[in-house]
Amino acid sequence: MTLYPRSVxxxxxxxxxxxxxxxxxxxxxxxxxxVHARLMRQVNRQLARDLAVVxxxxxxxxxxxxxxxxxxxxxxxVAEGDRTVYRTEDWRRADLDKALxxxxxxxxxxxxxxxSDPVWSWRSDGRSYxxxxxxxATSGRDFRIAVAQDEKSVRQNLTTLALMFLIGFPLTLSxxxxxxxxxxxxxxxxxxxxxSKAQEITAERLSERLPVASPNDEFGxxxxxxxxxxxxxxxxxxxxxxxxxxxSHELRTPLTAIRSVGEVxxxxxxxxxxxxxxxxxxxxxxxxxxxxxxNLLVLTxxxxxxxxxxxxxxDLAALVKDVADCxxxxxxxxxxxxxxxxxxxxxxxxxxxxxRLALINILDxxxxxxxxxxxxxxxxxxxxxxxxxxxxxxxxxxxVEHREKIFERFYRIxxxxxxxxxxxxxxxxxxxxxxxxxxxxxxxxxxxxxxxxFRIALPERQGGDVAQx
Amino acid sequence: MRILVVExxxxxxxxxxxxxxxxxxxxxxxxxxxxxFFLANAQTFDLVVLDLMLPGRDGIEVLNxxxxxxxxxxxxxxxxxxxxxxxxxGLDSGADDYLVKPFAFPELxxxxxxxLRRGRSDQVLRLKLADLEMDLVTHTAMRxxxxxxxxxxxxxxxxxxxRQQGHVxxxxxxxxDVWKETSRATPLDNVIDVHVARLRRKVDGPFDVxxxxxxxxxxxxxxxxER
Numbered sequence: 001m002t003l004y005p006r007s008v009x010x011x012x013x014x015x016x017x018x019x020x021x022x023x024x025x026x027x028x029x030x031x032x033x034x035v036h037a038r039l040m041r042q043v044n045r046q047l048a049r050d051l052a053v054v055x056x057x058x059x060x061x062x063x064x065x066x067x068x069x070x071x072x073x074x075x076x077x078v079a080e081g082d083r084t085v086y087r088t089e090d091w092r093r094a095d096l097d098k099a100l101x102x103x104x105x106x107x108x109x110x111x112x113x114x115x116s117d118p119v120w121s122w123r124s125d126g127r128s129y130x131x132x133x134x135x136x137a138t139s140g141r142d143f144r145i146a147v148a149q150d151e152k153s154v155r156q157n158l159t160t161l162a163l164m165f166l167i168g169f170p171l172t173l174s175x176x177x178x179x180x181x182x183x184x185x186x187x188x189x190x191x192x193x194x195x196s197k198a199q200e201i202t203a204e205r206l207s208e209r210l211p212v213a214s215p216n217d218e219f220g221x222x223x224x225x226x227x228x229x230x231x232x233x234x235x236x237x238x239x240x241x242x243x244x245x246x247x248s249h250e251l252r253t254p255l256t257a258i259r260s261v262g263e264v265x266x267x268x269x270x271x272x273x274x275x276x277x278x279x280x281x282x283x284x285x286x287x288x289x290x291x292x293x294x295n296l297l298v299l300t301x302x303x304x305x306x307x308x309x310x311x312x313x314x315d316l317a318a319l320v321k322d323v324a325d326c327x328x329x330x331x332x333x334x335x336x337x338x339x340x341x342x343x344x345x346x347x348x349x350x351x352x353x354x355x356r357l358a359l360i361n362i363l364d365x366x367x368x369x370x371x372x373x374x375x376x377x378x379x380x381x382x383x384x385x386x387x388x389x390x391x392x393x394x395x396x397x398x399x400v401e402h403r404e405k406i407f408e409r410f411y412r413i414x415x416x417x418x419x420x421x422x423x424x425x426x427x428x429x430x431x432x433x434x435x436x437x438x439x440x441x442x443x444x445x446x447x448x449x450x451x452x453x454f455r456i457a458l459p460e461r462q463g464g465d466v467a468q469x
Numbered sequence: 470m471r472i473l474v475v476e477x478x479x480x481x482x483x484x485x486x487x488x489x490x491x492x493x494x495x496x497x498x499x500x501x502x503x504x505x506f507f508l509a510n511a512q513t514f515d516l517v518v519l520d521l522m523l524p525g526r527d528g529i530e531v532l533n534x535x536x537x538x539x540x541x542x543x544x545x546x547x548x549x550x551x552x553x554x555x556x557x558x559g560l561d562s563g564a565d566d567y568l569v570k571p572f573a574f575p576e577l578x579x580x581x582x583x584x585l586r587r588g589r590s591d592q593v594l595r596l597k598l599a600d601l602e603m604d605l606v607t608h609t610a611m612r613x614x615x616x617x618x619x620x621x622x623x624x625x626x627x628x629x630x631x632r633q634q635g636h637v638x639x640x641x642x643x644x645x646d647v648w649k650e651t652s653r654a655t656p657l658d659n660v661i662d663v664h665v666a667r668l669r670r671k672v673d674g675p676f677d678v679x680x681x682x683x684x685x686x687x688x689x690x691x692x693x694x695e696r
Contacts, residue, residue, distance in 0.1 A: 276685070283686025287640075290571050294653040301552075326648070329663040357655055364656050423656075430654065 008191075009184045016180040021173055028165040035161055039154040044119055047132045050076065050147040058145060059138045075129070075148035080141055095124065096148055099131060127152065190219040194226070206234040246410040247296055250425065254285040254292070261285070295426040299409065302433045309351035311438065313461050316387050317342040317380050319352065323359040324378055327367060334372045343381035347461040350438040355458075358434035358442075361427040362391050362454045368423065370395035370451075386440075386457040394451040403444055407432040470585060471495045473514040475505030475531070476547070477523050485518065488574050489581070502526025509535055514542055516584055518577075521548040521559065529562050536563035543584040547572070551653075569653075573639035575688060582636075596631040599693045601672065601680055603631055612672060622647075623668045630681065630691040639688040665689055 005011050050073050057068055058078055065086040068076050075096065077087040084097070091097075099122035122129045133146035194210045201208045209230060210223040265278040301307050324340045331338040348355075366376050370393040379390045398406060398413065405411045410425040435442045439459050446452035472494045476482040479500075486496045497512070499505035502523040509517060509531075517535075521528035532544060543565040548555060551569040559567050565587075566580050596603040600613045610617040610627060619627065625647050630638060644650040644657045669681045682690050 280685025280687070286571070287686065291654075291656075291658075293571075297551075298652070298654045326657075327660060329667075330659055333663050353651060357652060360655055360657075364659075427656065 009181065009188055012184040012188075013177055013181040016184075017173060017177040020176050021169075024169055024172065028169065032158065032161060032165070036154075036158055039157060043130050043149050043151065043154060044132075047119065047130060047147055047149055050149070051132055051134055051145065054078065054145050054147055055134065055136055058136055058143055062139060062141060062143065073147065075150070077146045079144045079146075085143070091148070094127070094129065094148075094150075096122065096129060096131065096146075099124070099129065099148075100133070100146055103131065103133070121151070122148075128155065187219075190223070194219070194223055198226070201230065203237065206230060206237055243409055250292055250410060251289065254289040257285040258282045258289075292424050292426075295424045295430060298430055299426060299433065302430075302437070307354075307437065309354060309437070311349045311351055314348050314350050314352055314355070316346040316348050316389065316458070319356060320359065320378055320380050320389055323356060323363060327360065327363050330364070330367045331376060334367065334370075334374075336367065336370055336373065337375045338367075338378070339376070340378045341380070343379060346380060346382060346387040348387045348438075348458045349461045350440075350458060354434040355438050358431040358438075358456065359389065361431040361434075362442075362456070365423075365427055365431075366391050366393045366395070366452075366454070369393070382460070383455075383457065385460070387460045388458075389456045390453055391455075392451060392453040397448040397450055398444065398446040398452050399448055403446060406444065407442070470515045471497070471513070472516045472518060472581070473497050473499065473505065473508055473512075474518045475499045475502065475523065475528070476518070476520040477501060478520075481520075484574070485577075488578070492578055494581075502528060502531045506531050506534065509540065509542070510538070516581060517542055517544045518581070519544055519546050519564070521546055521550070529558060532559075532562045532564060543587065545577075545580055545584060573641055573687065575637040575639050576642045578636060579633055579638070579642060593632070596628065596634075598631060598634045598680060598691055599678065601631070601691075603628060612676065617671050619668070619671060622664055623671070626664055626668055627672070630689065634691045637684050637688050637690045642688070 005014065053071055053073060054065075054068055054076050057065055057071070062085075065078055068086065069088050073088070074090045075088060075094065077091050077096065077100070078085045087097075099120075102122070103120050119130060119132045122131055128151040129148045130151055131146060131148040133144060136143045136145055190211075190213050193213075197208070197210050209227045212220050212223045212227070214220045215224060261278055261281050265275070270278065320342075321340055324338060328338055363376075363378070370376055375394045377390075377392045379388075379392070381388055381390070402411075402413050406413070407428050409429040411429075412423075412425050432442050435456050435458070441457050443455045443457065444452060445455070470493075472489055474482060474485050474489070474496055476485060476498065477500055482498045482500065486498050489496045497508060497514070499508050502525050505517075505519065505523075506526065508514075519528050519532060523531070528546060528548075532546070535544075544563065546559050546564045546567045547570055548559065548567060549570045556567055565584055568577060568580060594605050596605070601610070602612070603610045605628065608624065610619055610624065626643070629643065629647050640658050640661050641653065643661050644653075644655070648657055648661070650657055665681070665683075672681055673679045678693070680691050680693065682692065684690055
């Protein structure tokens with residue numbers, strides 16, 4: 001494959017040239033054939049006319065034939081039997097009698113084949129003639145009349161034409177190839193520009209964009225698509241950067257606590273009870289640290305996209321009841337009323353573990369942020385053709401400006417509240433990932449001062465029975 | 470009981486040695502895979518605690534070689550990796566149990582006890598601590614002759630604590646063994662605290678001697694007498 005040109009430009013030019021050559025060849029051959037046929041027809045017509053003229057002259061007066069030459073007929077011969085009665089000077093010079101003789105033999109041989117228009121070509125001394133003949137019976141005598149046409153002019157015309165093609169062909173082709181080469185270069189210039197620009201774009205310089213010369217042609221679209229990809233990449237890089245920064249910050253908080261508690265404790269001697277207290281406090285922070293790392297690991301694995309647990313048919317109502325049962329004690333402690341309403345039995349196709357994690361995180365969140373003696377309602381129902389779980393509380397609600405961001409990692413409405421409630425700030429982010437992993441969506445409706453509704457919508461399983469889990 | 474600890478991190482190794490010695494085990498520490506392999510071959514141990522990420526010879530490799538040589542000693546691996554594949558590789562290599570770092574020390578002790586007890590009959594039908602008694606057949610719990618009204622979860626919790634009596638139990642152990650929670654990311658700590666608090670009210674509430682104690686920063690323990 002070393003002969004295969006690597007440049008698209010050269011390839012385009014070659015293809016273009018080859019196509020053009022083929023077209024030109026077909027074109028000139030057909031023109032040549034067409035012109036040839038047309039000229040031959042003209043010659044034949046002239047022969048027929050000449051024959052008619054000579055025939056009339058012979059019929060008028062068989063003894064006064066010499067006027068034929070005055071009629072502008074250069075090649076004619078009249079014979080009576082084997083005797084030549086008349087022949088023009090040119091006929092004699094061209095020695096066309098030989099041609100006639102030869103023709104006579106051929107006619108005898110092919111006698112059975114009736115030729116309505118006996119036209120014949122004769123070639124001699126590098127010249128070619130076209131002949132035709134007829135017989136005429138008049139005044140009791142039998143004449144044979146023959147006329148001929150020199151094919152020289154026809155041949156000349158055709159040769160000239162061929163010559164024209166022969167000269168024009170390479171000229172046109174090379175002109176077209178050069179033009180095509182330049183045109184291809186012009187067309188491909190944006191590609192070169194894009195390539196050199198793309199070369200400059202690195203992880204650190206993702207804000208750069210490719211130049212879009214004309215947004216509507218193919219290259220423009222390519223550049224636009226590429227730019228959109230770059231934008232997404234830039235966004236995810238930015239998210240990653242923020243995530244890393246946030247994670248470091250979050251890790252720093254318990255680390256600081258451990259450190260300062262330890263340092264302060266070491267400043268003066270402590271009795272065993274106080275010592276235990278200090279160590280216990282440090283261990284609590286270590287626990288928080290471990291929890292944070294566990295959550296971060298869940299999300300990191302989620303980001304790698306390798307987590308694809310198999311989905312199995314799942315009784316959504318049973319799962320919701322199980323989760324409500326598990327976390328119910330927390331609501332009880334806060335004297336909150338936690339109710340579960342199953343509007344209809346729904347089977348979804350999901351991974352139990354991750355979906356349960358999502359439900360626990362959302363319900364835990366609801367219990368945490370709903371004040372004591374509040375109400376939390378879980379409803380399982382079909383909504384817009386999807387299996388939905390709605391967790392509604394009558395807590396403080398979530399202000400509009402936070403609603404979009406609440407599912408982002410480490411996002412908290414009140415930064416200061418994190419320590420108090422002990423959350424990692426990752427619960428809802430994990431919940432969203434877990435729901436989306438199972439082909440669902442998570443939505444939030446909220447009214448400030450009236451409460452919030454988190455809705456998990458999952459595709460319902462079509463037909464089939466639920467496997468007992 | 471002799472335990473071999475193969476762990477390269479000095480602080481962790483020291484903590485393990487001291488902690489296990491406090492539990493009355495005899496502990497040898499190896500700091501590299503080579504040394505661990507040599508010790509396991511040269512001496513007899515009742516159990517090996519093996520860190521997987523070791524300098525020189527990797528823990529899995531050491532374990533593989535030891536098992537090929539026909540070593541029967543139970544092995545508990547410690548690893549910072551906790552994907553399913555990592556666990557499968559560890560267990561396939563002949564490990565008897567694994568523990569993911571960072572682990573709570575009480576959990577390590579509980580696992581070691583379980584491994585050393587393995588093979589012996591575990592069919593305990595009655596559990597007892599001081600005047601607290603549990604009958605697993607009739608599913609009843611009594612303290613000082615009085616029946617305790619426990620929910621199913623509280624019963625399981627009490628049973629677990631009684632089986633581990635005298636030893637501290639971490640929240641993580643409870644989440645996995647009593648709540649059967651597989652993911653460490655599930656926020657169950659508050660739930661566990663509530664259940665323990667309720668159980669304590671029922672078990673200890675009307676009595677002078679408090680059995681169910683909280684060890685701050687670590688977990689809970691059922692034992693006689695305040696320490």
